[in-house]
Every structure is written in C-alpha cells, then in structure tokens.
Amino acid sequence: MNRKIILFALAAFTASLAGQPAMAVGDNTSTPPKKTKTTTQCKNGHVWNAKRNRCVEAKRSDLGDDILFDAARELAYAGQYENAIKVLGAMKEQQSARVLNYLGYANRKAGRMELGMQYYKRALQADENYLLARSYMGQALVEQGRIEEAKVQLIEIRDRGGENSWAYQALLQSLGGLRGY
Template sequence: MNRKIILFTLGAFAASMAGSTAWAVGDNNNEPPKKTKTTTQCKDGKIWDAKRSRCVEAKRSDLGDDILFDAARELAYAGQYENAIKVLDAMKEQRSARVLNYRGFANRKAGRMELGMQYYRRAIQADENYILARSYMGQALVEQGRVEEARAQLVEIRDRGGEDSWAYKALLQSLGGIRQY
C-alpha cells in the first residue's frame, strides 16, 4: 500500500478519535469508571463524599488520594477535564506516574497538547514501566501525525510486557491495527 495512503488513513482515523473520550479508559484496566454521584449530582468540580453523603470541594476534603484519583479519572472520562485537574490538584501525591499521566490526558483533551505531552514525559520519567502513559502519549503522537514515534511507544509497551494490556491494544488501534515494528 502506498505510504501516503497509509498516512492519510491513519490521520483520518486519529482525527475521528481526537474528540472521543473512549480513550480515557483506565489506570491499566479495560473498564470505564462507573458513574458515581461525582458526575451525576456534583457540580463545579466538586466530588461525592460518601461519608458525608454530599458533594464536597476536593481541596477542602479529607478524602484520601485513591478516592480523589478515582474521582479525577471519572471526571476526565466524562469530558470534565478542568474539573479533573482541580481534583488532581487536591491530591497529596503529585509526582506519581498515575497523577502525571492523568494531568497529561486532561490537558491534551482540553486542547493543550504540548502541556499534555510534557506531563506524559514526566509520568514516564517517574516510572518508565507505566505503560498507560506510553499509550496515551502514543495516541497523542498519532493525533499529531508522528506515527513512527507512536510506533516506538507501542514497541516500548510490548517490550515491557504489556502486549495483552488495554494500553497496547488502544495504541495499536490508534495506529490502524498495523504492527509494523
């Protein structure tokens, strides 16, 4: 197949996926977050506090980082990128790969591609084996037309034992299902 046709096809596919939140799936799992009262009842970046049975401001809550992270992930998946960032800001854990990765995801999806890429790089620096950051970075590279660099991330995911993971499959699909490595 002609290289221009392949690149055009990949570009069209990436453009069609760019606005989709379907790629906000999991912290290395393949299940979308379950909707909770955080996205069904709370407004303005507040999150549901089950102990208090009400919406609370993430920064003022005493909720632990895992609860805050799950809320940020849910908000990001729901397309509420700025609210996801607010919740991530409330976490004590600021330098972990998972937090940096979702900062990258939320910023990229909010239209701040370069800032998102910076966060993905920082996530990978924090944990070079954090394959979800490699997948999201690869998807961003596809969106930018940087297909060879995206393929390099696919190889990194494979080489780090992630060939059966959602991260690998999502990036492979973004590449049009072509494994050329």
Template sequence: MNHKNLVFALFAAGATSFMAHAVMAAGEDTSEPPKKTKTTSECTDGKVWDAKKKACVDAKKSDLGDDILFQAARELAYAGQYENSIRVLGAVKDQQSARVLNYLGYANRKAGRMELGMQYYKRALQADENYILARSYMGQALIEQGRVEEARVQLVEIRDRGGENTWAYRALLQSLGGVRQY
C-alpha cells in the first residue's frame, strides 16, 4: 500500500470509528439490556436502589445523579414496570434531554398510551434530531399503528444519519419484516 492509500485508509478508519461513537453516544444505541440491580428485584413504588445507602430511596428525594436515575428508569422499563420507570424519569433534573423524552415515550407507549408516547418521541427528536434510538422506537410505534411507510421513513433517517450498523436500525428493520425497501 502506498503512502497516500495508507493515509486515506487510516483517515477512513478513524472517521468510521468516530461516527460509530457519535451514533452510540447520541442514542444509547445498544442491544444490551440494562444491568439488573436491586431497583427491580427489591425496590417498589418507583423507588431506586442507592448503592451508597444500601437501600431503596424515593427517586425525587434522593441525591442520585441524572445518569443513575436514567439507568434505573431504563432498567424498570425493560422489566415491564412502565409506571415506575415514568416516576423515576420524573426525578431526572434534565427533563428536556432527548434520552429522557425518548424513554418517556417508550414507557408510555408500552403502558398503552400510544399517542402520549408518540408526543414524547417527537419532543425527543426536537431536542436532538440525530437521536436514532427515538427514531427506532417511533418507527416501531408507527408499525403498531399500521403506518408502515412512515416507519420506513424513520429507517432511512437512521441510515442517513450514520446508524445503519446499529441496534436501532436492526431493531426497526426487523420490525419491518427484515426487508429494506427504500
């Protein structure tokens, strides 16, 4: 490989790595379920496990940071405890962050409040139009509503924003039957 090709290859690899990192950071795009903690095994009524205090605490009255509260809300949502997830998300200080709005959308949709969920997904995308996880969840909600063409638009948006090799893209593609039609 000559010098120019080597420089280009290194640049391309760095750019690809940067894009993958940016996409992941922007959307917490992961196929990994959250780590289970005592939040879902011992705490009730929207309380969160505080590792320092070794106790379940009221999320709103705790001094837990936004990241810990968000992870707890995500854990609760994955465990099917949607109302508790919403309660914990309400304790996060940054109520306008795309990730909080997205999980409010997810938890409300899964709890049977589709229209409210869709409003939160739209607000998440207003906060960050590159938040591909919100696009994926919104696309899945659109499919549930029979709005398949609109879901395909979200798949294209994810792809065009550099997210083709992400869980968000694969999950929505699978929901569409695994067929790329764009």
C-alpha cells in the first residue's frame, strides 16, 4: 500500500468512529489513567498504598497484581518507564500477556527497542489474540521503518476481530504518519 492509500484508509476509519468513544491503551476508557500519588509522590519503584496512606515498595507490598498493574500503566503513561518496569517486576503474574506487553512498551519507550520487541513476542506467545501487543509491536516496527511488517500486525488485529478497537486505530494512525502511543 502506498502512503496515499494509507492516509485515505485512516481518514475513512476515523470518520467511521465519529461519535464513538476512543479507547485508551489497555482499558475501555477514553482517557489515559488519572494521575495519582503513585506518579506525583512515589519514586524508585514505589506505589501509593491508600490503606497505609503512603508510598510503599512495590516488591514488598501486599498489593494485588491488578493494583500493581494499574500503577505500572500509570507510570508508563507518565513517561516513568524505569519505575513502571520495577512495578511490573513486583507482580506475581510475570508470564501474562499484559505484563509482558507493558514490559515491551516501557523498554521500547526507554530506548531499548530490541528488548521491547522480545517482550512483545513473548506476550503474543502467551496470548496470540492480545491485540494491544500486536498494536505496540506494529508501532515499534513503524518506528524502525519496517512498514510491511507493521501492516501484517494491522491485518492480524483486524482478522482477530479488532478492527473497531483502540489497538487497530492506533496502529493505523501510526502507519499514516501520525504519532502512536
């Protein structure tokens, strides 16, 4: 596909979404995660523990994986990639697609592209239908100039029923020259 076709497809897809809420990365909301005390007060792999009313070390906390995942996602959105990686490392579910995917995202954004790609591949080995990993991998491929490989991921997302998802839209935008997450 040439650039004009991609831009036309992007415009058509965006028009088809008019009136539908956009989906943020990793959830079903229209906005990135709200900043909490995890990103505004905690440092060095610590997360906010509301019960204790203070920052706690993620590894030594009794916080569950869902709370730690939400904190890691918030940190990644805030550009605190090293802290996100530390918090993800504290989770019990180390081999889940969602953890591997965000390890890929945080490493890629921190400048470790190859390591990020390895995590995306592992996320897809854990769950080949994890569309967000396909989208992030595709965006990384676009960043590397590997457009045809990125298109393969876009088609995989579509073929797995994700054509109306944030994952598809974000990768399509990335292929159209717009900045993806």
